[in-house]
Amino acid sequence: MKKKFDLKRNIYLDMRSIDSARQILFEKFEHCTKGAVEEIDAVDALGRVLAEPGVAALSSPNYHAAAMDGIAIDAAASFGASELSPVSLVPGKDAFWINTGHVMPAGTNAVIMIENINVIDTPDNAIDTPDNAIDTPDNAIDTPDNTINTPDNAIDTPDNTIDTPDNAIDTPDNAIDTPDNTIDLPDRGTRIEIEAPAFPWQNVRKMGEDIVATELIFPRGHQVTPYSIGALVSGGMFRIKVKKRPGVLIIPTGSELKSWQDARDRGLLPGEVVESNAGVLGALCVEYGAIFHRHETIGDNLESITRAVRDAAGMSDGDSVGGGVPKYDMIFIIGGSSAGSRDYSRPVISTLGEVYVHGITMMPGKPLLFGGVNGIPVFGIPGYPVSAIVAFEQFAGPLLLKMQGLLPTARERDTIEVLPARKITSKLGLEEFLRVKIGSVEDRFVASQLPRGAGSITTLTQADGIIRIPAHVEGIDQGVPVRAELIRPVSAIKNTAVIVGSHDNTIDVMADEIRKSRPDVEISSSHVGSMGGLMAIKKGVCHLAGTHLLDPDDGSYNISYIKKYLAGMKLHLINLVMRDQGLIVPGGNPKGIRGMEDLARDDISFINRQGGSGTRILLDYKLKEIGMDSGDISGYDNEEYTHMSVAAAVLSGRADAGLGICAAARALGLEFIPVVTESYDLLIPDKFFHIKPVEVLLETIVSQDFKKRVRSLGGYGTQRTGEVVFTIL
Amino acid sequence: MKKKFDLKRNIYLDMRSIDSARQILFEKFEHCTKGAVEEIDAVDALGRVLAEPGVAALSSPNYHAAAMDGIAIDAAASFGASELSPVSLVPGKDAFWINTGHVMPAGTNAVIMIENINVIDTPDNAIDTPDNAIDTPDNAIDTPDNTINTPDNAIDTPDNTIDTPDNAIDTPDNAIDTPDNTIDLPDRGTRIEIEAPAFPWQNVRKMGEDIVATELIFPRGHQVTPYSIGALVSGGMFRIKVKKRPGVLIIPTGSELKSWQDARDRGLLPGEVVESNAGVLGALCVEYGAIFHRHETIGDNLESITRAVRDAAGMSDGDSVGGGVPKYDMIFIIGGSSAGSRDYSRPVISTLGEVYVHGITMMPGKPLLFGGVNGIPVFGIPGYPVSAIVAFEQFAGPLLLKMQGLLPTARERDTIEVLPARKITSKLGLEEFLRVKIGSVEDRFVASQLPRGAGSITTLTQADGIIRIPAHVEGIDQGVPVRAELIRPVSAIKNTAVIVGSHDNTIDVMADEIRKSRPDVEISSSHVGSMGGLMAIKKGVCHLAGTHLLDPDDGSYNISYIKKYLAGMKLHLINLVMRDQGLIVPGGNPKGIRGMEDLARDDISFINRQGGSGTRILLDYKLKEIGMDSGDISGYDNEEYTHMSVAAAVLSGRADAGLGICAAARALGLEFIPVVTESYDLLIPDKFFHIKPVEVLLETIVSQDFKKRVRSLGGYGTQRTGEVVFTIL
Secondary structure: OEEEOOOOOOOOOOOEOHHHHHHHHHHHOHHHHOOOEEEEEHHHOOOOEEOOOEEOOOOEOOOOEEOOOEEEEOHHHHOOOOOOOOEEEOEOOOEEEEOOOOEOOOOOOEEEEHHHEEEEOOOHHHHHHHHHHOOOHHHOOOOHHHHHHOOOOOOOOOHHHHOOOOOHHHOHHHHHHOOOOOEOOOOOOOEEEEOOOOOOOOOEEOOOOOEOOOOEEEOOOOEOOHHHHHHHHHOOOOEEEEEOOOEEEEEEEOOOEEOHHHHHHHOOOOOOEEOOHHHHHHHHHHHOOOEEEEOOOEOOOHHHHHHHHHHHOOOOOOOOOOOOOOOOOEEEEEOOOOOOOOOOHHHHHHHHOEEEEEOEOEEOOOOOEEEEEOOEEEEEEOOOHHHHHHHHHHHHHHHHHHHOOOOOOOOOOOEEEEEEOOOEEOOOOOEEEEEEEEEEEOOEEEEEEOOOOOOOOHHHHOOOEEEEEOOOOOEEOOOOOEEEEEOOOHHHHHOEEEEEEOOOOHHHHHHHHHHHHOOOOEEEEEEOHHHHHHHHHHHOOOOEEEEOOEOOOOOOEOHHHHHHHOOOOOEEEEEEEEEEEEEEEOOOOOOOOOOHHHHHOOOOEEEEEOOOOHHHHHHHHHHHHOOOOHHHOEOOOOEEOOHHHHHHHHHOOOOOEEEEEHHHHHHOOOEEEEEEEEEEEEEEEHHHOOOHHHHHHHHHHOOHHHHHHHHHHOOEEOOOOOOEEEEEO | OEEEOOOOOOOOOOOEOHHHHHHHHHHHOHHHHOOOEEEEEHHHOOOOEEOOOEEOOOOEOOOOEEOOOEEEEOHHHHOOOOOOOOEEEOEOOOEEEEOOOOEOOOOOOEEEEHHHEEEEOOOHHHHHHHHHHOOOHHHOOOOHHHHHHOOOOOOOOOHHHHOOOOOHHHOHHHHHHOOOOOEOOOOOOOEEEEOOOOOOOOOEEOOOOOEOOOOEEEOOOOEOOHHHHHHHHHOOOOEEEEEOOOEEEEEEEOOOEEOHHHHHHHOOOOOOEEOOHHHHHHHHHHHOOOEEEEOOOEOOOHHHHHHHHHHHOOOOOOOOOOOOOOOOOEEEEEOOOOOOOOOOHHHHHHHHOEEEEEOEOEEOOOOOEEEEEOOEEEEEEOOOHHHHHHHHHHHHHHHHHHHOOOOOOOOOOOEEEEEEOOOEEOOOOOEEEEEEEEEEEOOEEEEEEOOOOOOOOHHHHOOOEEEEEOOOOOEEOOOOOEEEEEOOOHHHHHOEEEEEEOOOOHHHHHHHHHHHHOOOOEEEEEEOHHHHHHHHHHHOOOOEEEEOOEOOOOOOEOHHHHHHHOOOOOEEEEEEEEEEEEEEEOOOOOOOOOOHHHHHOOOOEEEEEOOOOHHHHHHHHHHHHOOOOHHHOEOOOOEEOOHHHHHHHHHOOOOOEEEEEHHHHHHOOOEEEEEEEEEEEEEEEHHHOOOHHHHHHHHHHOOHHHHHHHHHHOOEEOOOOOOEEEEEO
C-alpha cells in the first residue's frame, strides 16, 4: 500500500483572525479585569492605576498664604492711596511684614510687594529686608548685586542673618516658633507709605486655590504619573487604592533547553539550546506593568507540565474545575503550542480546563493557543523567539493591560509611512508581521525587509519597524507607501547612516566607535554584496554603499563599475580599508590546502558567496587567471551572504574551504591562506556627503582609535583609510 | 530719610538662558558621564545601557538544525527525483526521521517535509507520523480533524502517545535519551519515496544562521529592550557590563513642611504644608532611569542642610574640596533656592563647593541654581511644585540621562500644532512653560491656558500639553498655530469630550462614571461660567457647554440666550440636572442669615461669582426681584469662578455668605439656605452630537448609577436628566 500524507486540506480550518481571537480572549477573561485592588502609599504609586476616584481630603493651600514677600494689610486701608496722597501705615498695627507662604494675619486680605513700599526712617539692618522680598519664583534673583556679587553680604555669609535675633524676620527658628509666621517689627521702620491702593486678595494664595477638599482630583482609572503624586499628596490622598499588578508565571518547556547558567557553566552540546524566551517575556511583562516569576525549564513531559500548571492555578490534585485560589493571574507555557504529538500545551490546558482558541491566522505566532484553567488565562506560547513575542504583544500583553484597568491599546506603537525598497511578498490567509529596517533617505522613509524566520531574534533587534500585511493582501510592490509600526523613534532613524552593500567586519567596529563619541548617531548596515550596494545607491535607498568590485581588465577596484552602472551621478568614493582576501580553512588545515588550485580536488567541498558580491567576482577572476572551471569546484553553487557565514560554514564542517576575509577566519579560530589584498571603499552620493550621520561616520574612520581596532582584527591595512579615491561632480 | 526699594534695576543680571545654562551643566559634569559601570545578568538588564560592545560568545543555532519535521537526507541522493521516477530511500540507512530543532545527522544536509514523502507499506501506527510533521509554526494546525476534533486521538489523550514505546518518535523521553534526537524506524514503513529533488540545506537552520559567535550584536550605548535580552542570551552574553544607575539624594527643606505621615497622624496647622516635592522628584528620577533616596525634611537651618549635603557628597568634616567618595551621584536641595536671606541652597553649595549657575530665564523655575560639591552636581530646586518639575525636566533629568550614556533628549515629548482658544500673553525675557488643556475639536487641536501659578500642581495634572513661549516673544494671538509638547497622547486627547462653561459638581461624577465602563473616553472641563460656555460653543473650541442662564423675563433657562447669541447654529440642549441654588453660610449659621435680604446687613460680607456666570445672573435677578441694590452688599465685587471656591471662601472666613449649589456647601460641611431650583443643561452643537466621547457621555448620564450618585450629593433632582430640552436644526 502506498500512502501520501496530504495535510494541506484542513490547514486553516478552526483558525481565528487576530481580532476575533482577541475578542474571545477579552470576553472569556472579563472577570479578570474587575477587583484585584490593593492600598499603597501615594508616593510609591508611579504607573499604578486608581481603583477608586481620587477625592481630595485636604485643601491646598489649607490657609490663606502670602504669595509674595512684603507687607500684609486690609485692602480697605489702602483705598484712595496715590503718589500725591500716599497712605501711611504702621507695621505691627495695621500692616505686618510677611514672607511668601506664610499665614495671612487675621484682618488682612492683601499683600503689598516690598518694591511698592516706602519705608520711613529705616535703620541700617533694614537693608536685609529686600532679601525677603525676593523669595518668590517670579522675582527671585532681583538683587544679584547684594546677593550674588557681594561675598560679605547676607546671602553668602548667612551667619550675619542667623546671628541677628533682633532682626526677627531673618531668624529661621522664629518661623518655627510662631505658627502664623507673621512678624511684628516695632524696632524697625516706624512707618511705611504706599502710593497705590491694593485690591482684596492681591498677592494672596487663597485657601483651596489649588485643591479644595472633597473635589475630585482624578477619576478612577487614572494612571499615576510623577505629577499625579504631587496632587495626591497635596490633596491629602496619602494612601490610595490601586489595581493590583497581575502576576504571571512563565514556564519554559522543551527537553532541548538549557538554562543560561548551565550553558555558562557546562557549555552547550549539539542539539542543546539556551532558554531565552523566559527572559524576553519577563521583560515584556514588566513593560506591561505586570510582575512575573520564571519557572525552571521543564522537559517535554506532559505530567510535569500539567503538575506545574495545576499547582500555579491553585487546583488541588485531581480537581479539574474550580479548585483553590490561583497563585498567579496568568500562566505562560512556552514551547509545544502546536498540534504535534510532542506538543503538550494543548493537552495540559484541555485536561485542567478548556482551550478557547488554538491557531491564529498570523505569522509569526500562528500556533498560539489559550484557554482557561480555574478561571485564569493560560497561554501556549510558540517557542520560536519572534513568534513568542508576537503572541505576547498581540494577546497576553493587551489582556495584562486590561487587568490593570488600562486600555489594551495603551502600548500600541506609533506608525509612519514607509516605501518598501523591494517588492514584498506575503502569504494569503495570514496576517504577516514583517520586520524592516527603515532608512531616512532625503525626505522619504525607505523600508528594507529583514529575514522572515521566526527563529531569528536578530530580525527584531535589528528592526526599526514592523509592516503588518493583512491576511487578504498578497504583497506590496516596491515604492508603494505603506504604514510601519515604529520600534525605534523617528528621531533615531533620522540620525542613522544607512549602509547597503558588501559586508565587512570593520563596519561593526565603525558602529561601535561612533557610539563612543556620538551616542546620537547610529549605523544601519545590510549585506547584499557590492553590486547590490551600487544598485541601492542608484535607487536612492541608502546613504552609503560598501564596495570592493575588482575590474578584471586592469585590476582596479570599483571605479569602472561605478562609471558603468551609476553614470551621471555625483559621487564620492572613500577608502575604508585595504583588506586581505583568502581561503578560510579549518584550524590545522587538515586537508592541506595550499591555494586556489586545490579547490578542484575531489576531496574538497567549497562554500561560495552569492553572485554580485565582490568576493564572488574575485573568485571568478582568480579561477579565470589560473584557468580553472567553476564546474570543477564541488560546492560552487552553495552560497552565503557574509564572510562570517562562510567562516561558520567551514567551522561547522559544511565546507572544507571558502573565500573570505582574514578577520572572519580569525574570529572563529580558523586558518587563513592569503590570496589577494583588495581595496574596500565607501561610495557616497554627493547629496548625502554632508548629512550629519555621514559626516560623523567619516570623522570616525580617520580617528586613531578606529584604525587601531581595525588593524587588531588582522588582515587589514589602514594606510589609505579615509582617503578620497575619486570624486565625480 | 525716605527710601524706596527699587529692585527691578538688576533683575536679569547674571541670569542664564536654558540653553547656555545647560551647556555649562554638561561641561562641568562631563566627567560624570564616564565610568560608573557594573556587571549584571542579561535577563535583568531591561532598560540598562551597554557600557561595552555586545559581542556574541555563542552562535545561534550552534549546530545544523532541522527547520521542519520530516526526513533528513543528503540532498545529492535526491537529485533526479520526479513523479515519474521517484527516488526511493530506506529510513535508517540513507534517510532519517527528524523533528524540528533537532540535530541534522552526519552526512545529511536537507530535510524533506513529511507532506512530500510517500511511505511504502505503512503499518497502522504510522498514522501518528503526521502529528510530528506539523510541529513548526508555519504549518502548525494542519490536521485539526485528528488533533482537535477527535478527543480519542494522539493529541487530546496524550497517554496513548506516551504509552507507545515502540512508536519511538512519539516518546518524549526518547527526545532526552538520544542527544541528536534523530530516530531510526526499522519497524516503520520499510521504504519511502520522494518525487522531487531536494536542494542542499533546504529546511535546515544552519549553524550561526541567526548569530555567529564573535559578531557584534549591539554597539556600546545600546539600551536593552525585551528583544535585546533574547539576542544577548541566545548569543551567550549572559553577564553584561552596563552603566550604573545614578543615585540621587533628595533633601526637602523648609520649616513649614510636614511629612505626609505627620500630616496623616497629626493633621496640619495653618502655615503648615505637606511635603510633596520629594515624592514627585523621586518618581521623575525613576522615569529617568535613576535610583533615589529621600532624606527626611530639614528645617530652614543652614548648618543642618550643610551637614546633610557634606555627608552625602562624602566630604569628611571641614574638608571643603575633594574629600572622600561621594555617596550619591547627584543631590537635590528642594526649597530655598532663591536669593533671600532664608534661602540656604546657595550658601550651602558655595561653602562646600562652587555655584555655577543661579537663575534661569525661564518661568516657572527661575530661581534654579546648581553647582559642584566634591565633583558631583548639587541642584537647588525651587520649592513651588511646578517650578521644581520644570527644573528637573530641563536640567537634572537630562544630566541623569547623559550619566547613563543616553541622549539628554531621550525623554523629550512629541509636539503637535495647536490653536490658542484665547490670546496668550507672556513676559519678555523669560521662556514660559504654559500648561494648556488641548481639545480635539473637528480637525483642529484647541489649546486653553491653565492658571500660570507655579504653586498649583493641578495646572500640570490637568494639562494635556505645554506651550513654550521663547523669552523674546511677548505672546501668542488667539487662533495663531503654535507647537505644544504633549503630556497626554494624541489618541487620549481625541477621545476626550471638552466641556466649557458653568461649573457643576456632577461633571466630576460624570467623568468618574464614564471611566467605570469606558476607560477609553475622558472628560475635560473648564469653568468659565454659562455665558463663557456659550461663547466657547460659538468659537467652536469645545464639544459641550454647561449652562444655567435664567431669563429674567419669563423665568426660563438658556433658550432665550441661545437664540440671541448662537442664532443660526444647529444645536441640542439636554438637561443634565435640576439643582438647588442658595446661600452657603458657615456651619451653625452664626450670623443667622435667613435669606437674600440679609445680604444687605453691614455685618455680613459676601463672596460673589464672576460676571457672566449663571449664578451671578441669578443673584442680580433675585436682587432686582426684592428691590435690593448690589451696592448694598459688601463683597459684591469679590469674585470666584466655581461653587467650590465660593464654599471654600465661606469656610475660611473670607466671607459670611455666598450664592452657590447645595453640593458645594455639603462637601465642606457648610449650611445651605435654598433660594431657587434651576435647570442645568448641556448645550451640544449638532456636529458633535454623534462623536464617540459625546455619545458615551450622554449614555452615561441616563444610567441609574450616575443619577443615584448625583442625588446622593444633595440638592439635585434627576427627574429630567438626559431629556432633550429642545433642538434647533
